[in-house]
Amino acid sequence: AQSVTQLDSQVPVFEEAPVELRCNYSSSVSVYLFWYVQYPNQGLQLLLKYLSGSTLVKGINGFEAEFNKSQTSFHLRKPSVHISDTAEYFCAVSEQYTGNQFYFGTGTSLTVIP
Protein backbone atom coordinates (compact mmCIF):
# COMPACT_ATOMS: atom_id res chain seq x y z
CA ALA A 1 0.00 0.00 0.00
CA GLN A 2 1.02 3.57 -0.57
CA SER A 3 1.22 6.29 2.00
CA VAL A 4 0.99 10.02 1.55
CA THR A 5 2.28 12.58 4.04
CA GLN A 6 1.25 16.21 4.02
CA LEU A 7 3.71 17.82 6.35
CA ASP A 8 1.68 20.89 7.28
CA SER A 9 -1.83 20.54 8.63
CA GLN A 10 -2.44 24.31 8.61
CA VAL A 11 -0.81 27.03 6.53
CA PRO A 12 -1.70 30.69 7.08
CA VAL A 13 -0.45 33.11 4.44
CA PHE A 14 -1.08 36.75 3.60
CA GLU A 15 -2.94 37.68 0.44
CA GLU A 16 -0.67 38.07 -2.61
CA ALA A 17 2.15 36.17 -0.89
CA PRO A 18 3.55 32.92 -2.36
CA VAL A 19 2.67 29.57 -0.82
CA GLU A 20 3.99 26.01 -0.95
CA LEU A 21 2.05 23.03 0.34
CA ARG A 22 4.22 19.98 0.84
CA CYS A 23 3.45 16.39 -0.08
CA ASN A 24 5.65 13.33 0.20
CA TYR A 25 4.72 9.78 -0.69
CA SER A 26 6.17 6.34 -0.19
CA SER A 27 6.03 3.81 -2.99
CA SER A 28 8.22 1.12 -4.50
CA VAL A 29 6.50 1.39 -7.88
CA SER A 30 5.71 4.13 -10.36
CA VAL A 31 2.78 6.31 -9.38
CA TYR A 32 0.36 8.92 -10.60
CA LEU A 33 0.07 12.02 -8.39
CA PHE A 34 -2.83 14.37 -7.81
CA TRP A 35 -3.73 17.51 -5.91
CA TYR A 36 -7.36 18.15 -5.01
CA VAL A 37 -9.01 21.18 -3.40
CA GLN A 38 -12.05 21.11 -1.13
CA TYR A 39 -14.03 24.24 -0.40
CA PRO A 40 -16.26 24.26 2.71
CA ASN A 41 -19.18 21.84 2.54
CA GLN A 42 -18.26 20.68 -0.94
CA GLY A 43 -16.71 17.63 -2.56
CA LEU A 44 -13.16 17.46 -3.86
CA GLN A 45 -12.14 19.09 -7.15
CA LEU A 46 -9.03 18.28 -9.15
CA LEU A 47 -6.36 21.01 -9.19
CA LEU A 48 -3.73 19.18 -11.21
CA LYS A 49 -2.21 15.79 -11.84
CA TYR A 50 1.10 14.22 -12.85
CA LEU A 51 0.96 11.14 -15.07
CA SER A 52 4.25 11.29 -16.98
CA GLY A 53 6.50 13.65 -18.92
CA SER A 54 7.43 17.10 -17.65
CA THR A 55 7.91 17.14 -13.91
CA LEU A 56 6.40 20.62 -13.63
CA VAL A 57 2.65 20.44 -13.86
CA LYS A 58 0.35 23.41 -14.17
CA GLY A 59 -3.21 23.32 -12.93
CA ILE A 60 -6.24 25.51 -12.47
CA ASN A 61 -6.37 28.80 -10.56
CA GLY A 62 -2.65 29.49 -11.06
CA PHE A 63 -1.41 26.50 -9.08
CA GLU A 64 1.51 24.33 -10.14
CA ALA A 65 3.33 21.34 -8.70
CA GLU A 66 6.68 19.72 -9.25
CA PHE A 67 7.29 15.98 -9.19
CA ASN A 68 10.62 15.01 -7.67
CA LYS A 69 11.17 11.29 -8.02
CA SER A 70 14.39 11.14 -6.00
CA GLN A 71 12.76 12.88 -3.06
CA THR A 72 9.35 11.24 -3.63
CA SER A 73 7.70 14.62 -3.37
CA PHE A 74 4.97 16.50 -5.19
CA HIS A 75 4.80 19.96 -3.65
CA LEU A 76 2.08 22.42 -4.66
CA ARG A 77 2.90 26.08 -5.24
CA LYS A 78 1.24 29.33 -6.11
CA PRO A 79 3.22 32.57 -6.58
CA SER A 80 0.47 34.89 -5.32
CA VAL A 81 -2.53 33.68 -3.35
CA HIS A 82 -6.00 35.16 -3.26
CA ILE A 83 -8.64 35.14 -0.54
CA SER A 84 -10.64 32.68 -2.63
CA ASP A 85 -7.80 30.12 -2.31
CA THR A 86 -8.77 29.52 1.32
CA ALA A 87 -9.67 25.82 1.36
CA GLU A 88 -8.48 22.34 2.26
CA TYR A 89 -5.91 20.78 -0.09
CA PHE A 90 -5.34 17.06 -0.48
CA CYS A 91 -2.48 15.22 -2.13
CA ALA A 92 -3.24 11.76 -3.53
CA VAL A 93 -1.35 8.93 -5.20
CA SER A 94 -2.29 5.85 -7.20
CA GLU A 95 -0.09 3.13 -8.65
CA GLN A 96 0.47 3.35 -12.39
CA TYR A 97 -0.20 -0.25 -13.35
CA THR A 98 -2.52 -1.50 -10.62
CA GLY A 99 -4.01 1.85 -9.68
CA ASN A 100 -7.54 0.95 -8.69
CA GLN A 101 -7.16 2.72 -5.38
CA PHE A 102 -6.23 6.27 -4.49
CA TYR A 103 -4.39 7.06 -1.26
CA PHE A 104 -4.96 10.50 0.22
CA GLY A 105 -2.95 12.60 2.62
CA THR A 106 -4.60 14.05 5.70
CA GLY A 107 -4.96 17.45 4.07
CA THR A 108 -3.56 20.96 4.51
CA SER A 109 -5.84 23.78 5.51
CA LEU A 110 -4.77 26.94 3.67
CA THR A 111 -6.00 30.19 5.16
CA VAL A 112 -5.36 33.38 3.21
CA ILE A 113 -5.25 36.45 5.43
CA PRO A 114 -6.36 39.82 3.97
Add this chain to the structure above:
Amino acid sequence: NAGVTQTPKFRILKIGQSMTLQCTQDMNHNYMYWYRQDPGMGLKLIYYSVGAGITDKGEVPNGYNVSRSTTEDFPLRLELAAPSQTSVYFCAIKGGQGETQYFGPGTRLLVL
Protein backbone atom coordinates in the same frame (compact mmCIF):
# COMPACT_ATOMS: atom_id res chain seq x y z
CA ASN B 1 -19.54 17.69 -8.95
CA ALA B 2 -21.30 17.25 -12.29
CA GLY B 3 -22.02 13.64 -13.15
CA VAL B 4 -22.10 12.24 -9.61
CA THR B 5 -25.23 12.51 -7.49
CA GLN B 6 -25.45 11.55 -3.83
CA THR B 7 -28.58 11.28 -1.71
CA PRO B 8 -29.46 12.19 0.95
CA LYS B 9 -27.39 15.31 1.69
CA PHE B 10 -27.90 15.01 5.45
CA ARG B 11 -29.17 12.28 7.73
CA ILE B 12 -29.45 11.67 11.47
CA LEU B 13 -29.66 8.06 12.59
CA LYS B 14 -30.18 6.41 15.93
CA ILE B 15 -27.77 3.72 17.04
CA GLY B 16 -28.73 0.39 15.49
CA GLN B 17 -30.74 1.82 12.63
CA SER B 18 -29.90 1.02 9.04
CA MET B 19 -29.78 3.14 5.92
CA THR B 20 -28.54 3.21 2.35
CA LEU B 21 -26.49 6.04 0.92
CA GLN B 22 -27.18 6.40 -2.79
CA CYS B 23 -24.63 7.24 -5.46
CA THR B 24 -25.53 7.60 -9.12
CA GLN B 25 -23.36 8.63 -12.08
CA ASP B 26 -24.21 9.60 -15.63
CA MET B 27 -20.68 9.48 -17.07
CA ASN B 28 -20.57 5.74 -17.81
CA HIS B 29 -17.35 5.34 -15.80
CA ASN B 30 -16.33 1.86 -14.71
CA TYR B 31 -14.69 2.74 -11.41
CA MET B 32 -16.73 3.86 -8.44
CA TYR B 33 -15.59 4.51 -4.86
CA TRP B 34 -16.95 5.23 -1.40
CA TYR B 35 -14.87 7.26 1.04
CA ARG B 36 -15.47 8.61 4.49
CA GLN B 37 -13.92 11.86 5.65
CA ASP B 38 -13.30 12.55 9.32
CA PRO B 39 -11.77 15.80 10.60
CA GLY B 40 -7.99 15.79 10.34
CA MET B 41 -7.96 12.28 8.89
CA GLY B 42 -8.23 12.86 5.18
CA LEU B 43 -10.25 10.41 3.10
CA LYS B 44 -10.41 6.73 3.90
CA LEU B 45 -11.56 4.25 1.25
CA ILE B 46 -14.47 2.05 2.34
CA TYR B 47 -15.28 0.04 -0.78
CA TYR B 48 -14.70 0.35 -4.50
CA SER B 49 -15.90 -1.24 -7.73
CA VAL B 50 -14.15 -1.66 -11.06
CA GLY B 51 -17.35 -2.48 -12.92
CA ALA B 52 -20.87 -3.82 -12.59
CA GLY B 53 -20.93 -6.95 -10.48
CA ILE B 54 -17.43 -6.42 -9.06
CA THR B 55 -16.70 -4.87 -5.67
CA ASP B 56 -13.74 -4.93 -3.32
CA LYS B 57 -12.88 -3.76 0.17
CA GLY B 58 -10.88 -0.66 0.86
CA GLU B 59 -9.11 0.42 4.00
CA VAL B 60 -12.13 0.69 6.37
CA PRO B 61 -14.92 -1.67 5.20
CA ASN B 62 -16.20 -2.91 8.58
CA GLY B 63 -19.81 -2.00 9.23
CA TYR B 64 -20.60 -1.33 5.58
CA ASN B 65 -21.79 -3.24 2.53
CA VAL B 66 -22.02 -2.37 -1.16
CA SER B 67 -23.46 -3.72 -4.36
CA ARG B 68 -22.97 -2.80 -8.03
CA SER B 69 -25.72 -4.22 -10.17
CA THR B 70 -25.50 -1.48 -12.81
CA THR B 71 -22.80 0.83 -14.14
CA GLU B 72 -24.72 3.87 -12.88
CA ASP B 73 -25.42 3.00 -9.24
CA PHE B 74 -23.19 2.12 -6.30
CA PRO B 75 -25.18 2.20 -3.03
CA LEU B 76 -23.50 1.98 0.38
CA ARG B 77 -25.40 0.17 3.12
CA LEU B 78 -25.05 0.68 6.88
CA GLU B 79 -26.78 -2.21 8.65
CA LEU B 80 -26.36 -1.30 12.34
CA ALA B 81 -25.39 2.33 12.69
CA ALA B 82 -22.83 3.19 15.36
CA PRO B 83 -21.58 6.59 16.59
CA SER B 84 -18.20 5.78 15.03
CA GLN B 85 -19.88 5.99 11.63
CA THR B 86 -20.64 9.67 12.08
CA SER B 87 -18.79 11.18 9.15
CA VAL B 88 -19.06 12.76 5.74
CA TYR B 89 -19.35 10.18 2.98
CA PHE B 90 -18.17 10.84 -0.55
CA CYS B 91 -18.80 8.84 -3.67
CA ALA B 92 -16.31 9.15 -6.54
CA ILE B 93 -15.99 7.84 -10.08
CA LYS B 94 -13.09 7.30 -12.47
CA GLY B 95 -12.89 6.38 -16.13
CA GLY B 96 -9.68 4.37 -16.23
CA GLN B 97 -6.01 4.11 -15.28
CA GLY B 98 -4.43 7.49 -14.67
CA GLU B 99 -7.72 9.26 -14.99
CA THR B 100 -9.14 11.75 -12.56
CA GLN B 101 -11.51 10.85 -9.78
CA TYR B 102 -14.67 12.96 -9.80
CA PHE B 103 -16.38 13.40 -6.47
CA GLY B 104 -19.99 13.80 -5.49
CA PRO B 105 -21.13 16.55 -3.09
CA GLY B 106 -21.17 14.24 -0.07
CA THR B 107 -23.63 12.93 2.52
CA ARG B 108 -23.32 14.15 6.10
CA LEU B 109 -24.30 11.44 8.56
CA LEU B 110 -24.77 11.82 12.29
CA VAL B 111 -25.36 8.74 14.44
CA LEU B 112 -26.74 9.41 17.92
